[in-house]
Amino acid sequence: MLKEGYSLSYWPDEKKIYARMDHLVAREPLRIKKKAMIEYLAYFDEKCQRSKAMIEEARKCIPSGVQHNLAFNYPIPLAVAKAQGPYLYDVDGNRYVDYLQAGGPTLLGSNYLPIQEKVIEVIRDSGPVTGLFHEYEMKLAQIIKKNMPWVELYRSLASGTEADMVALRTARCFTGHSKIIKVGGAYHGWSDQLVYGLHIPQTGRFEAHGIPAECTANTQEILPNDVEGLRQLLIANQKEGGTAAVIVEPFGPESGTYPVAYDFNKQVRELCDAFGALLIFDEVVTAFRIGPGGAQGFFNIKPDLTVFGKIVSGGYPMAGGLGGRADVMSCVAAGVNPSGKPRAYVGGTLSANPMSCAAGYFAIEEIVKLDAAVKAGQNGDALANGLNWLIKKYDLPFVVWNTGSIIHFEVAGMMYMRFDDPDLARKLANNRHAVEEFGAALTSSGVITLAGSRIYTSMADTDATIQETLDAFEHIFQNIER
Ligand SMILES: Cc1ncc(COP(=O)(O)O)c(C=O)c1O
Numbered sequence: 001m002l003k004e005g006y007s008l009s010y011w012p013d014e015k016k017i018y019a020r021m022d023h024l025v026a027r028e029p030l031r032i033k034k035k036a037m038i039e040y041l042a043y044f045d046e047k048c049q050r051s052k053a054m055i056e057e058a059r060k061c062i063p064s065g066v067q068h069n070l071a072f073n074y075p076i077p078l079a080v081a082k083a084q085g086p087y088l089y090d091v092d093g094n095r096y097v098d099y100l101q102a103g104g105p106t107l108l109g110s111n112y113l114p115i116q117e118k119v120i121e122v123i124r125d126s127g128p129v130t131g132l133f134h135e136y137e138m139k140l141a142q143i144i145k146k147n148m149p150w151v152e153l154y155r156s157l158a159s160g161t162e163a164d165m166v167a168l169r170t171a172r173c174f175t176g177h178s179k180i181i182k183v184g185g186a187y188h189g190w191s192d193q194l195v196y197g198l199h200i201p202q203t204g205r206f207e208a209h210g211i212p213a214e215c216t217a218n219t220q221e222i223l224p225n226d227v228e229g230l231r232q233l234l235i236a237n238q239k240e241g242g243t244a245a246v247i248v249e250p251f252g253p254e255s256g257t258y259p260v261a262y263d264f265n266k267q268v269r270e271l272c273d274a275f276g277a278l279l280i281f282d283e284v285v286t287a288f289r290i291g292p293g294g295a296q297g298f299f300n301i302k303p304d305l306t307v308f309g310k311i312v313s314g315g316y317p318m319a320g321g322l323g324g325r326a327d328v329m330s331c332v333a334a335g336v337n338p339s340g341k342p343r344a345y346v347g348g349t350l351s352a353n354p355m356s357c358a359a360g361y362f363a364i365e366e367i368v369k370l371d372a373a374v375k376a377g378q379n380g381d382a383l384a385n386g387l388n389w390l391i392k393k394y395d396l397p398f399v400v401w402n403t404g405s406i407i408h409f410e411v412a413g414m415m416y417m418r419f420d421d422p423d424l425a426r427k428l429a430n431n432r433h434a435v436e437e438f439g440a441a442l443t444s445s446g447v448i449t450l451a452g453s454r455i456y457t458s459m460a461d462t463d464a465t466i467q468e469t470l471d472a473f474e475h476i477f478q479n480i481e482r
Helices: 015-027 034-047 050-060 114-128 133-145 158-175 229-237 264-276 295-298 324-332 354-369 374-392 426-444 463-478
Strands: 080-084 087-090 095-098 152-158 181-182 219-222 243-248 277-284 307-309 320-324 399-403 405-411 453-454
Touching: 015 034, 015 399, 034 050, 034 307, 034 426, 050 080, 080 264, 080 374, 095 463, 114 354, 133 354, 152 158, 152 324, 158 277, 158 307, 158 324, 219 229, 219 453, 229 264, 264 277, 264 295, 277 295, 295 399, 307 399, 354 374, 374 405, 374 463, 399 463, 426 463
Parallel strands: 181 219, 181 243, 243 277, 277 307
Antiparallel strands: 080 087, 087 095, 152 320, 307 320, 399 405, 405 453
């Protein structure tokens, strides 16, 4: 363990990872042999009849039939009927080891019964929402404040996207500046101003369809780890009214798909101080998953604002919140003109409802009490080590690394593609299909991952589920076309 109470046993060497990823992206992706792929795909025809029928029906009322960006749609999306501990079960009764983890929040394992029981108790008493203050709002804020070292005040919101949006508005309200700097590739939700430089650095408005140019006019991006680029941008912004905030995913863009140097955040903090910009940590993924103090506790770096999502409602709906310095957070005080000062307008009929707050409070209490982050991190280490051993055994170019319970496994390196590559469109389609096939092969072998390139482990994984997973990977590795 690198730091007591935190899930990481090592900090990844970002230079080595970038070099291996560049090598992976430079080559055509390795594919699964045709004959093996036909067998993997046959699973969906033979064993997933009810999912198939349901999705066909859903396509008549839902665009493309699914509503989750992280759902695997190839060859068909699966309809899930049951979730328990490390497993998901589809409507045909097939069982899968669950490494999607709903996108990250279920650190205790899926559908964790002690939390479910508490939530039901709260709903029995107060219903899911009243619109008035409830004790669990305070208890959730208190437990977050107690564990996250630099959260002085906390406000519950509806999602990570909303919390990111509020963080920017608050930073602008407090500093009086407009510009926001993010790191290219990072995901901070899908609000108008933050669909900028998504997934692949330096892509600017590439994915900003339907978003007017004015909305992203004050959003800027730097390359991952580019401290000097950040300094230059801050200098340039000084001449144009200043920078309101620099927002980072503290483990690097896309939950560390682009890992950062260990001292990157410290350098960003120093630059923010020098130029009067606020530092926002987006800890939607890292808070509580990597340890009770999140990335800020792990690095011992003070952000001015922290964005929360996912775990702050224990996997139940309405997972979002903003915390930070009391003077900055005062800009988002609710009620009718509470302070008489300009405020960053924030609302939300269902935000801070008793059900979500109770779910978050009890989940965090349990995560801390049971040392869930460390246990999930040990499971992450076991799985990542096993995968690296298999990659060596079969002499494959795939890249695997982990920060505790967040495992990256790259078979095609989609996010490392170069935006200035004239062959980008063909490569994107080609590599995407390679990842889709890999994902389909894994799913038909009983393993579900996040978008085919990330694995979240939980406290509920066991030696048996990890072995089951490694066996599934090994079977696929044996069927890679050379
Ligand atoms: C780092 C980060 N920020 C923000 C978000 C957006 O959160 P939500 O999906 O709750 O809107 C996500 C979602 O995955 C995320 O990973």
